[in-house]
Amino acid sequence: MTQSAFMDFLDCYGADPAGWPDEAREPIRTTLAASPSAQRALERAGALEETLAAIAAPQPLDAALVGRIVSGLHGAKPHRERQLRLGFSRRLAVAGVWSLLLCAVLGVGLGLLIPGPAGSDGTEAGPEVAILVLGFDPGDLS
Template identity: 30%
Template structure:
């Protein structure tokens, strides 16, 4: 288990390993047994939770809520201006994505159009008459009648 994963466990579930998910708990126990830094972080989390548990509960008043909501207004972040390299990379990505779409559409159009120009393979004399008979049968009759005629043959 990495230090980042262990810190994530502490942040999400606290210092009590009983609240950690079982598979992660086993990995954390193994990591705690071998890594002194993780043991120090775990002990610091236990001390912090004990200190916070001893504080009296208070309900936030409207002044505290207003001051918390005003933090972004009091300390705005400046807009990040993209570098020339980033602008070129983004432009290249858009251009290549558009070119890929155009190329795919052109290729599909070529294949479909070329398929219309190629003559179908020639059939033997017996196959040709069978196809013509079937076409005449289907052209002169309804689908149900054609199926009845085929089944009768």
């Protein structure tokens, strides 16, 4: 077996001979007996598998720690978070109202200061715009 084929075999089946297919065990043992580099590769693969198994092993839960965490959750003050959210919402609503008021004042002020476009007959187009935008004739108000 070549070094490359041996490394591929280790990648597929791991370093534990119990996980190797029966028909491949004898050629692998022959390769290991003849090649010191194959022996080192097998040792490195075994060490890697042991390290990965130690990392992936679930840690036991400490019941006292879980109890402290859960009791801390019950003792927390959720209304504080709600107050912060409501405070933010109120500030946002107030800012929105002020923005709307400012736009309305600027719109009215600019509408009074800037002359409107001339209509098709040379007169102001204000009533025509009011009819198109607002849906009624301002002359009907007086």
